[in-house]
Amino acid sequence: MKKTENKLISRLPTLFNRPSQTSGLTLIQYCPPGSASSRTCAAIWDVHGHVHLACPLWRKRAGVLDPQPFIKKFPSAGDGVDSFERTMEWLDVVCFSARSTLEVMQSCEAEPEWRLSCTPYDATNQTLGLGGLSKAFLPDKALLKEVARQCLAQTIKRLIKEDPDFQNVQMEMIEDDTNTRDVAMVYAPSDLAIRVCLLKKVSRTDVIRSGIVAMDRMSQPDANWQHALLVMPGLAIERPIFMTKNVTICSLEFEMIRAALLDLV
Secondary structure (H helix, E strand, O other), rough: OOOOOOHHHHHHHHHHHOOOOOEEEEEEEEOOOOOOOOOOEEEEEEOOOOEEEEOOOEEOOOOEEOOHHHHOOOOHHHHHHHHHHHHHHHHHHHHHOOOOOOHEEEHHHHHHHHHHEEEOOOOOOOOOOHOOOOOOOOHHHHHHHHHHHHHHHHHHHHHHHHOOOHHOOEEOOOOOOOOOOEEEEEOOOOOOOOEEEEEEOOHHHHHHHHHHHHHHHHHOOOHHHHEEEOOOOOOOOOEEEEEOOOEEEOOOOOHHHHHHHHHOO
């Protein structure tokens, strides 16, 4: 059974006031392939001879890895989600087998190809605040366009790759265009072609206007899609907005994108 315990991240300072029960708090840094710098991605500690692992960047929803936390932490390595997932799976196995954090540190040193390094927590400037591990990510509405685009594209790729509800669904990336902000074409088994667009968060009245513009684009002779999915980072809604039978609007949240697409495919 996995020992990934992301919910304990916020409780780590409290836990480590009880040294008789808990010891060896160590921060794990990851350096993505092609990068020269590393950032804290996880924490490990041992309790009564069992090593626990907490990684807020390695989060699965409905059995599918949500790539957005990793991309927000490593915005220049958005295409390295698969590599990071394999690394975390290896680390999880190592933690499960180890009886102390020292054993995990030795394994990371012995196998540098996983690009992990370990720093024992000592409350110095380097480790204070858990290396930023418990710090909240930027809200979606504040993300740079390039980062939001990566989050959207990688989310759709993950759903198609891993979610059984998206079998036989295909995706084609669209070259970045400042004018249209289109991200991808998604093709459902029913032959429905869906144009996925990343828009800025707008006012409630402009949400309707964005839908009207999307319908107007579909009416043009060169339009080769029958449905538009408009994704607006930071849009405060509880479920996708099915504006018409041809236009759906949702936020950038993983679950929201999944729900919107699932209704269409």
